[in-house]
Amino acid sequence: MQNLRLNINGDSVEVGAPSHWTLCEVLRYRLGLTGTKQGCDKGDCGACTVLIDGRPVLSCIHLAALAEDKEVTTIEGLRPLHQAAGGEGCDPVQDSFDRCGALQCGFCQSGMILSAKALLDEVPVPTEEDARAALSGNLCRCTGYTQIFQAIERAACERAGLEPTKPAWAPESSEHEA
Amino acid sequence: MLRLPEFTLTRPESLDAALALLKEHGDAALPIAGGTDLVPNMKHGLFEPKMVVSLADVPELHGVEETADGGLRIGAMTTLASLAVHESVQRYPVLAQAASLIAGPQLREVGTLGGNVMLDTRCQWYNQTYFWRKALGYCLKKDGTECHVVKGGKKCVAAASNDTAPALMSLGAVLELAGPEGAREVTIDEFYVADGIVNRDVRQGELLVAVRIPAPAAGHRSAYGKLRTRGSIDFPLLGVACSFDLDAAGVIANADLVVTALQARPTRARKAIALLEGADTSGEGFEAVIAAVAAAARKQCHPLPNIPGDHEYRREMVPVYVTRTLRAALDEGGPVHHI
Numbered sequence: 332m333q334n335l336r337l338n339i340n341g342d343s344v345e346v347g348a349p350s351h352w353t354l355c356e357v358l359r360y361r362l363g364l365t366g367t368k369q370g371c372d373k374g375d376c377g378a379c380t381v382l383i384d385g386r387p388v389l390s391c392i393h394l395a396a397l398a399e400d401k402e403v404t405t406i407e408g409l410r411p412l413h414q415a416a417g418g419e420g421c422d423p424v425q426d427s428f429d430r431c432g433a434l435q436c437g438f439c440q441s442g443m444i445l446s447a448k449a450l451l452d453e454v455p456v457p458t459e460e461d462a463r464a465a466l467s468g469n470l471c472r473c474t475g476y477t478q479i480f481q482a483i484e485r486a487a488c489e490r491a492g493l494e495p496t497k498p499a500w501a502p503e504s505s506e507h508e509a
Numbered sequence: 510m511l512r513l514p515e516f517t518l519t520r521p522e523s524l525d526a527a528l529a530l531l532k533e534h535g536d537a538a539l540p541i542a543g544g545t546d547l548v549p550n551m552k553h554g555l556f557e558p559k560m561v562v563s564l565a566d567v568p569e570l571h572g573v574e575e576t577a578d579g580g581l582r583i584g585a586m587t588t589l590a591s592l593a594v595h596e597s598v599q600r601y602p603v604l605a606q607a608a609s610l611i612a613g614p615q616l617r618e619v620g621t622l623g624g625n626v627m628l629d630t631r632c633q634w635y636n637q638t639y640f641w642r643k644a645l646g647y648c649l650k651k652d653g654t655e656c657h658v659v660k661g662g663k664k665c666v667a668a669a670s671n672d673t674a675p676a677l678m679s680l681g682a683v684l685e686l687a688g689p690e691g692a693r694e695v696t697i698d699e700f701y702v703a704d705g706i707v708n709r710d711v712r713q714g715e716l717l718v719a720v721r722i723p724a725p726a727a728g729h730r731s732a733y734g735k736l737r738t739r740g741s742i743d744f745p746l747l748g749v750a751c752s753f754d755l756d757a758a759g760v761i762a763n764a765d766l767v768v769t770a771l772q773a774r775p776t777r778a779r780k781a782i783a784l785l786e787g788a789d790t791s792g793e794g795f796e797a798v799i800a801a802v803a804a805a806a807r808k809q810c811h812p813l814p815n816i817p818g819d820h821e822y823r824r825e826m827v828p829v830y831v832t833r834t835l836r837a838a839l840d841e842g843g844p845v846h847h848i
């Protein structure tokens with residue numbers, strides 16, 4: 332057992348965990364942050380994606396101790412971090428996924444949103460090709476991905492004041508918005 | 510859920526300290542770079558070190574610099590993501606392209622060049638959980654006595670699956686290693702051996718410090734081609750690295766063609782290379798040269814049923830990928846990749 336000092340979603344936390352625990356295990360089974368999903372647990376599916384210093388990383392094969400001294404962002408952190416930065420409601424990427432209905436079972440969604448967030452923080456207006464490349468490490472067994480790419484385009488366009496090219500059937504607002 | 514075996518993690522802050530730890534703990538210690546190969550392998554019970562030595566804080570392994578002779582020296586801890594986009598690496602398209610196609614985006618963020626050069630060989634009978642392997646009676650490479658790929662075979666033929674290996678071979682790279690007996694250098698050609706259990710000439714307690722690549726010639730052309738099931742995440746079913754120099758008249762010199770994911774060692778397609786050498790790419794006969802090169806590569810390359818993907822299909826893809834990769838190198842395009 333060792334004491335890990337981690338920075339998670341803007342908070343520094345001290346948590347006891349064995350050296351051989353992964354970041355995914357510490358997040359879920361020590362800190363109760365179960366928004367990070369444990370899918371394949373061996374680097375294949377992207378469900379466990381978190382951001383480390385803003386870059387998408389697979390927490391199921393990342394030793395927790397190697398995340399010390401870094402900033403870890405999980406899905407739980409997006410809304411509070413957005414609000415701490417002066418924003419309202421959810422992070423715009425979350426909001427866009429919601430409005431585009433970019434999920435079915437939702438298991439892949441935390442990872443999808445975090446990979447999308449990393450892309451949008453790096454490339455202000457990504458092309459569809461950029462989005463496909465950036466999300467190519469996240470598998471979804473349900474949606475067929477269409478609404479996911481639509482959500483990314485929509486988030487990017489809204490931020491840049493551009494008109495999205497994707498079909499307009501997505502509702503302008505959803506009842507979940509409040 | 511796949512749990513890791515128990516181990517202690519150490520974080521040495523210098524090369525000497527890392528080497529001292531590896532020396533002191535011998536077989537019981539393993540280095541970890543990005544962990545994208547080692548962690549899944551430990552989860553499958555393929556390695557059970559008592560100590561894992563993180564190379565993250567070892568400054569000597571970090572950094573990319575141009576050498577005095579115009580070549581490049583790449584620290585072992587350079588991530589694949591940064592390698593793929595590094596400005597100086599673009600002078601060697603085959604390497605930048607190979608790095609850009611490894612695994613998926615999250616894995617390239619943490620996976621390193623050193624870990625890739627040192628990648629364990631892969632086999633569908635080996636990269637499985639402990640439970641799965643136990644049910645099968647294990648295999649020669651780990652815990653067992655039989656090879657399931659070559660029945661009665663006494664040698665493991667698990668596939669070299671690291672995409673940078675053929676690229677670095679085609680560029681004539683040299684590896685800088687440091688170990689308990691001091692530093693040594695070895696060409697990457699001599700480093701890989703045809704033994705699937707450990708296909709690297711790496712000695713106990715040794716670390717890869719950096720990879721050096723000679724300066725590219727003025728007319729350097731190169732490209733990487735990769736066949737895999739999906740457009741991302743998957744290991745290669747076939748990898749083709751092609752590199753040569755083109756003179757002002759369009760004649761090829763210093764040709765190299767290395768094919769991987771066949772057997773334990775990447776294969777240099779010697780007959781194909783001999784046909785390429787001196788070929789005039791501007792002449793009408795060049796189409797026939799390409800066809801002959803592709804046929805010669807197919808003749809020499811024998812994928813085995815070691816990794817997923819039908820081996821006869823993989824063999825038929827050898828001439829296809831050799832042709833496309835050669836053309837891409839010539840046109841300064843690539844990588845060759847479906848989807």
Ligand SMILES: Cc1cc2nc3c(=O)[nH]c(=O)nc-3n(C[C@H](O)[C@H](O)[C@H](O)COP(=O)(O)OP(=O)(O)OC[C@H]3O[C@@H](n4cnc5c(N)ncnc54)[C@H](O)[C@@H]3O)c2cc1C
Nearest residue numbers: 374542543544545546547612620621624625627671672717
């Ligand atoms: C789903 C998935 C898909 C993948 N697809 C591909 C692919 O398409 N192509 C591909 O090539 N790889 C692939 N990989 C494997 C891996 O991500 C990469 O090969 C990566 O480059 C490994 O680097 P690492 O730093 O993570 O290595 P680690 O896992 O840290 O180390 C790998 C091995 O090298 C040793 N090692 C590491 N650094 C050093 C050093 N400096 N000196 C001595 N020994 C060292 C370790 O002890 C270990 O045995 C994939 C992995 C996963 C999980």
Ligand code: SF4
Nearest residue numbers: 632648656657665666
């Ligand atoms: S090639 Fe044979 S010995 Fe080697 S890993 Fe596969 S089954 Fe095992």
Ligand code: FES
Nearest residue numbers: 370372376377391
């Ligand atoms: S749970 Fe980590 S990649 Fe699947």
Ligand code: FES
Nearest residue numbers: 435437471472473
């Ligand atoms: S919504 Fe079910 S896996 Fe993506």
